[in-house]
Amino acid sequence: MTAAEQNSSEPARRTGRPGPAPLDSTAGRWLRKAWAVMSFTGFAVGALLSAVFVFPVLALLVRDPVRRREVTRATIGKLFGAFLRFMGLAGLSWDLKGLPVEGGAAGSASGCVIVANHPTLIDAVYLLWLFPGADCVVKAAHWRNPITAVAVRAAGYLPNDDDERLLEAAVERLQAGGTLVLFPQGTRTRPGEEPQFRRGAAVIAARAGADLLPVRITCEPPVLRKGDPWFLAPPRRPHFTLEALPRLSPERWTAEGERAGTVRLTERLSELLLEAVH
Amino acid sequence: MNTDIDSYQYVRNLLVDQFDVPADAIRPEALLADDLGIDSIDAVDMIVHMREVTGERITPERFRQVRTVQDVVDIVDRVLA
Numbered sequence: 572m573t574a575a576e577q578n579s580s581e582p583a584r585r586t587g588r589p590g591p592a593p594l595d596s597t598a599g600r601w602l603r604k605a606w607a608v609m610s611f612t613g614f615a616v617g618a619l620l621s622a623v624f625v626f627p628v629l630a631l632l633v634r635d636p637v638r639r640r641e642v643t644r645a646t647i648g649k650l651f652g653a654f655l656r657f658m659g660l661a662g663l664s665w666d667l668k669g670l671p672v673e674g675g676a677a678g679s680a681s682g683c684v685i686v687a688n689h690p691t692l693i694d695a696v697y698l699l700w701l702f703p704g705a706d707c708v709v710k711a712a713h714w715r716n717p718i719t720a721v722a723v724r725a726a727g728y729l730p731n732d733d734d735e736r737l738l739e740a741a742v743e744r745l746q747a748g749g750t751l752v753l754f755p756q757g758t759r760t761r762p763g764e765e766p767q768f769r770r771g772a773a774v775i776a777a778r779a780g781a782d783l784l785p786v787r788i789t790c791e792p793p794v795l796r797k798g799d800p801w802f803l804a805p806p807r808r809p810h811f812t813l814e815a816l817p818r819l820s821p822e823r824w825t826a827e828g829e830r831a832g833t834v835r836l837t838e839r840l841s842e843l844l845l846e847a848v849h
Numbered sequence: 850m851n852t853d854i855d856s857y858q859y860v861r862n863l864l865v866d867q868f869d870v871p872a873d874a875i876r877p878e879a880l881l882a883d884d885l886g887i888d889s890i891d892a893v894d895m896i897v898h899m900r901e902v903t904g905e906r907i908t909p910e911r912f913r914q915v916r917t918v919q920d921v922v923d924i925v926d927r928v929l930a
Contacts, residue, residue, distance in 0.1 A: 733909055734893045770890050830869050830891075 603804035606661045613657055618718055621650055626721040636727075641704065643725040648703025651696045662808040669815035670786070671701045680705075680750045680784060683818070684776040687786040688766065688844040689754040692795035694788050697813055698752045705750040708737065738775060745779035755840060759797035768841040773833035777821035783836075785816040787844050816843055856925040860918060863898055877919040885918075895921070903928040 625646060633639040655663070680702055687694060699705065711732035713719040723730075729740055741751055753775070756766035776783045794809045819839070825832030857877070864870040870885045881887040887895075892915075896907050899921075905928050915921055 734889060735896060735909065738890070738893055770888055774890050828869075830867075833890075 600804065602662070603806075603808075606663075606808075607804050609661050610658055610663075614654060617650060617654055621646075622718045622721065625650070626725055630721060630725050639725050640727040643722060643727075644699075644705070645703050647722065647726060648700050651700040654696060655693075655700060663811070664808065665697075665811035665813065667701070667813050670813055682745060682748050682779075683750055683782050683784045684745065684772055684779075685750065685752045685784045685786055686755055686772045686840055686844070687752070687788050689756050689759045690788055690793060690796065691790050691811075692759065694754070694759075695752070697788070697811065698786065701813070702750055702752060705752045706741070706744050707752040708741075738771070738778075741775045742779045745775070745781045751775070751781075755837065755844075761797045762793070762799070766841075766845065768837050768844075770833050770837045773821060773824075773836040773840065774829070777825050777829055777833055777836075780822070782818040782820050783840065784818050785840060785843050787814045787816060788812070856922045856929070857918075859902065860921045860925060863895065864918070867894065867898065875918055877917065877922070879918050880916055881918065881921070882916075899925060899928070 709728040711730040713723050753772040755768040755772045760766045789812045794805045824836040865872050
């Protein structure tokens with residue numbers, strides 16, 4: 572065990588608004604509906620404004636592709652942070668345990684694969700805010716969507732249309748010292764279904780010689796799940812907890828063969844990230 | 850046909866040696882995912898192996914049609930033909 576693996580006693584860092592408070596009056600119900608409408612319009616307006624005024628301007632001003640990638644990612648991180656704080660004003664709250672990792676107990680995240688479970692629509696918003704320089708895999712359709720095309724291209728994220736190229740590119744980026752955010756379950760958890768973790772994250776980490784840094788995400792009450800109508804108002808103010816767990820080194824698992832090792836490592840990740848959903 | 854037997858042997862050896870598939874589970878009609886536990890990463894690795902042997906890139910679109918062991922054998926045959 573390295574020092575980084577013994578960080579579980581780190582006290583929770585509280586950010587955003589204080590914890591959830593029940594709101595069950597009529598006024599509360601209207602506030603929650605307003606929350607749902609505001610979160611969606613806020614995100615949509617923010618995305619639209621940035622798609623028109625921020626990312627194309629950045630792409631014009633910063634010609635060097637490497638520098639452009641850094642600036643775009645940093646900007647996405649800041650915009651996502653601003654969106655979360657905006658939602659904080661409306662009652663969204665969160666606890667960060669062991670995060671952000673820079674300067675925290677888990678050490679630097681550079682060269683790591685950050686793996687998280689995926690309960691809600693805004694998990695990636697949290698992770699790209701907390702790990703602003705990170706690479707992530709983005710649905711290939713976003714390369715052709717006018718709202719997102721400029722940003723995902725300039726940020727140099729990885730499209731998911733060709734598994735072989737994705738695997739290769741992910742390993743290369745990590746070996747060059749990059750950080751990669753992955754959701755091993757691929758898509759959000761469907762209420763009532765046990766998510767199936769796929770082996771890709773463990774394989775990418777093993778081939779790149781990179782550590783896995785699991786981040787467990789819980790949201791209480793659950794909101795923005797797969798299949799939830801967006802206007803569904805939560806029964807209480809939603810409260811997120813994001814917790815960095817001790818790192819895992821794939822080489823400890825793959826001594827007797829990569830395939831069997833990554834299968835077991837993936838099972839372990841699934842246990843770590845899906846346990847204690849309270 | 851002789852080449853057909855060779856292709857089948859090649860695919861069978863590949864599955865046993867590289868993908869931890871028990872030899873007695875392999876039949877031409879066996880389903881790669883459901884019967885033999887081949888996942889999407891294995892599919893990528895199979896494409897890479899097959900390219901090393903055949904010298905041709907098998908596109909992911911083409912490989913996505915593959916369901917059974919025989920489907921893989923057919924692709925190898927077509928590439929080598």
